[in-house]
């Protein structure tokens with residue numbers, strides 16, 4: 646099975662390449678990159694010096710195609726391949742939202758092919774395993790939505806929560822990509838923490854859409870506030886919600902353990918998770934806590950934004966699409982400390 650990666654010179658594309666180069670069932674045929682076209686991947690990125698993979702200026706042929714381009718460019722690049730029937734996995738936001746008007750509102754561009762949005766499958770395997778297996782267009786979720794949805798899914802699906810939900814999330818700097826900006830500049834990001842997107846973040850509609858799909862009776866009044874933390878990788882999401890009726894810690898633990906029973910990559914843990922416990926791995930650690938009164942739920946979730954929040958999750962979906970065991974090529978445990 647030959648795979649190609651459009652844009653392997655950004656952080657997501659290169660970490661996806663790292664995983665696919667060691668995947669036992671696929672061969673990376675080529676990657677693309679604009680400035681580095683003509684070089685071998687290992688020349689441009691020495692940590693990926695495996696097998697002399699060419700960096701092309703334009704995508705070639707492949708059995709499965711990944712795109713790690715920025716939004717809008719990604720859908721445009723994938724359209725000809727979708728039309729010819731190639732299965733595609735898009736790591737940008739272009740196929741995540743079902744509503745083209747919502748896409749226009751948050752991304753401030755017209756979707757280049759709105760009619761395809763209904764065909765795309767939202768690639769969160771723990772929630773949509775069967776749909777993903779049959780997908781032709783796979784929309785790989787955003788990093789913050791992955792952490793948030795995995796934290797909240799069991800309680801939301803069970804109908805335990807009031808609609809008012811707060812998600813306070815922290816991300817490492819790689820979440821902003823490789824391009825330099827003032828707020829990711831070392832001297833401004835280091836030894837500093839800041840909240841951003843106070844007026845609304847683009848991942849908000851994605852979380853809303855998926856929470857509502859988990860429980861159509863819930864119209865979530867979701868507050869999502871992201872923060873930039875001076876570390877390279879990792880997301881910690883702290884989600885706060887009120888129960889509709891009194892619920893105990895034991896009930897919640899049982900619900901969460903049962904919901905994620907058999908999930909290779911989501912572990913319900915008994916103590917406050919650290920982002921470092923997920924570094925480089927495809928795991929998400931989830932820790933639900935109920936207050937003494939049984940009135941309030943706090944769920945913490947930690948993951949690596951470039952792996953379970955990015956390339957690792959895309960490979961997990963590819964495995965399902967190819968009928969392979971879900972964990973193939975993703976067995977790496979976290980590097981800790």
Ligand SMILES: NC(=O)c1ccc[n+]([C@@H]2O[C@H](COP(=O)([O-])OP(=O)(O)OC[C@H]3O[C@@H](n4cnc5c(N)ncnc54)[C@H](OP(=O)(O)O)[C@@H]3O)[C@@H](O)[C@H]2O)c1
Pocket residue numbers: 652654655656657658677678679680681713714715716718719736737738786787788819820821822823824950951954955
């Ligand atoms: N970072 C994360 O944690 C994360 C997680 C999940 C999903 N995503 C999504 O994954 C995609 C890539 O994110 P990233 O963080 O890897 O970005 P990135 O590191 O900022 O990628 C930047 C690279 O993309 C290429 N590029 C930029 N604009 C382009 C265009 N219009 N056409 C072609 N190539 C272009 C450039 O490489 P060349 O000049 O070498 O071609 C640039 O070096 C985005 O859609 C993002 O939303 C990111």
